Amino acid sequence: MSLKTRKSFQLGSLAKRNASDVLPLGDEHALQSAGAAFHALADTMPQMVWSTLPDGSHDYYNARWYEFTGVAEGSTDGEGWAGMFHEDDQPEAWKKWSHSLATGEPYEVEYRLRHHSGDYRWMIGRALPIIDENGEIQRWIGTCTDIEDQKRTALQNEILSQELSHRIKNIFAIVSGLISLTARADLAFAETARKLMERIAALGRAHEFVRPHTDRSRPKVDRMTLSTLLATIFEAYPAYSEGRIEIIGAEVPIDSKAATPVALIFHELATNAMKYGALAEPDGRVRLEVSEDNDMVCLGWGEFGKNAARVSSPAGFGTRLIDMAIKQQLGGSYERRWEAGGLVMQMFLKRNRLEQMA
Structure with a gap:
């Protein structure tokens, strides 16, 4: 493999590049000519690796893609890959992919991809364009990274945070109620109780602002x-x-x-x-x-x-x-x-x- 070709396919660092980075390439068919060395590199990566032509038609997937999806080799070439996404995620994925194809901007989107078991797992898809010396896009190189476990953990943490927040609000209310009852039973405590309840109310307002929110309850x-x-x-x-x-x-x-x-x-x-x-x-x-x-x-x-x-x-x-x-x-x-x-x-x-x- 020539130095030029090796530089063109440093895929291990693909996901680490800045959004403005591009990968140089002079030969439109260098992916195929890279041969066994490139395929061995791509197949050893933990992510699914894919490539497309400048128009977005897929023409290569590594072994991880076929292991995960269980589809026949070549069956997701062209636009056949789109049916592997969850139908609810397809509009957003297509929107971002179309934008990247039109502008040359890096592609990144989260979507659910169908596993060979029939279940869907969350992925983050990323792609960068390969640019020739004239600034033309020769192809796109992308990856799919499984983030299902992170999504599940984030959801569990969100539910736990909202439950804890709800209990904190209840504690504020209970403490204020106890102070109010004490003040009514002891008039000498009334002024101190009022100041204390004002401070608790201030903490409650701060908590209301920063607590975990749903889309409906979140401050605008x-x-x-x-x-x-x-x-x-x-x-x-x-x-x-x-x-x-x-x-x-x-x-x-x-x-x-x-x-x-x-x-x-x-x-x-x-x-x-x-x-x-x-x-x-x-x-x-x-x-x-x-x-x-x-x-x-x-x-x-x-x-x-x-x-x-x-x-x-x-x-x-x-x-x-x-x-x-x-x-x-x-x-x-x-x-x-x-x-x-x-x-x-x-x-x-x-x-x-x-x-x-x-």
Whole structure:
């Protein structure tokens, strides 16, 4: 086999190439001329390997394909392969394959492929074009990789996650109920109980945003970011619907595990602003600015009012809660000061703690 031919068929790394990669080839019939060496290489791969002509007609499958499907050799050449897909997956597979043939873009799709037993197993199909020196597609080389076990595991984990999430919501409700009953029996506990129930409600809102969802229950956002989580937390405050709480700046991804400390921090800040700070006034407002600095995420909380009072007990429970969440759970630091309009606070959080907490 010539050096040129060997370079053309480095199939072992096919699935590892970037989406923009192509495989060079000068001879349209090099696949056939590669002979026994190529077929031996393809047949030893754990994936099913196939190739097509530029128009998408299949003209080669390795031994794994025939072992898996049990079909007669050559029976799935041309477009005969399409009948091997589950009928529900065929429209999407055809759509993506047609797009790749028309554009030359890499092909990738998940579908169910019929096993020789008659059962269907989930596969991920990928293909890259082989381009000649003139930029013309000579053929496509593709693989089918069995992902049935991963799909089953993912489904089981999703069901388990949804069940655990449902139980967590029930626990929030039970705890709030117990606190309410205790407060009614002990009036001296009423104010403390109210504050505690507000904090539990804030955690519940954060959990509702990040919990596993079905397509129907999922929040209508493209991805989970710090700004969208904060918007969910602030929805409980009238000042937010009135446009007096503003969130601006960078869209920083946030992991579900980081939602709890973030919810606690900003529940405390918003509640204190409603009681003592700028939001205690009809015209007072808050601006929260999100910015990025290398491996840190910076959050600037600024209150703007006319006669906001300074909190008399800066080392209270709420302050300790914020301190613990920022320093211990989010690996950050903060600075704060009181100005005429209310609290001004700068928080510096580790990006990796927000994006993925251990």
